[in-house]
Amino acid sequence: MSGFEPDHQFRSLTPREENAKSNVVIAYIFMLLGIFTGVFWLIGAIWAMVKVSDARSTKFEDHYANIISTFWWGIFWGIIGVVLALFFIGYFILFAVWVWSIFRMVKGIARATSNQSYRDMFNPF
Numbered sequence: 001m002s003g004f005e006p007d008h009q010f011r012s013l014t015p016r017e018e019n020a021k022s023n024v025v026i027a028y029i030f031m032l033l034g035i036f037t038g039v040f041w042l043i044g045a046i047w048a049m050v051k052v053s054d055a056r057s058t059k060f061e062d063h064y065a066n067i068i069s070t071f072w073w074g075i076f077w078g079i080i081g082v083v084l085a086l087f088f089i090g091y092f093i094l095f096a097v098w099v100w101s102i103f104r105m106v107k108g109i110a111r112a113t114s115n116q117s118y119r120d121m122f123n124p125f
Contacts, residue, residue: 013115016054016058017058017059017060019054020051020054020055020058020060020061021060021112021113021115023047023048023051023054023055024048024051024055024060024063024064024067024108024112025109025112025113026044026047027044027045027047027048027051027064027067028044028063028067028105028108028109028112029044029109030043030044030047031044031045031067031070031071031101031105032044032102032105032106032109035098035101035102035105041071041074042071044067044071045067045068045071048064048067048068048071049068051064052064052065052068059115059116059117060112060117061117062117062118062119063108063111063112063117063118065118066104066108066118066119067105067108070101070104070105074097074100074101077093077096077097078094078097080093081093081094081097082094
């Protein structure tokens, strides 16, 4: 590539894509707030689960999958961490889940606000 080809990544979004983007950003914000408050974590996940059908076949669909899988894996490892907290190792697991969740939410919101899909950066083609 010479660098002078048009970049189709920055085309304007359709109203359906704008709606999907707005809803995913709202879900990400709820999830980020939920890392510190708890209840918004659940609200953000439910918001994403309800709105995922509106994002089918858009570049934002995988953002919803990211939020939902982060929620369920966070719940799974959170329960294991709480149980293992009796043996102190659980605190390390809980901390790791907390950091992992923050990373996934921040990465997701940065990519969504840049009109990029969540997993697109790993696919060079």
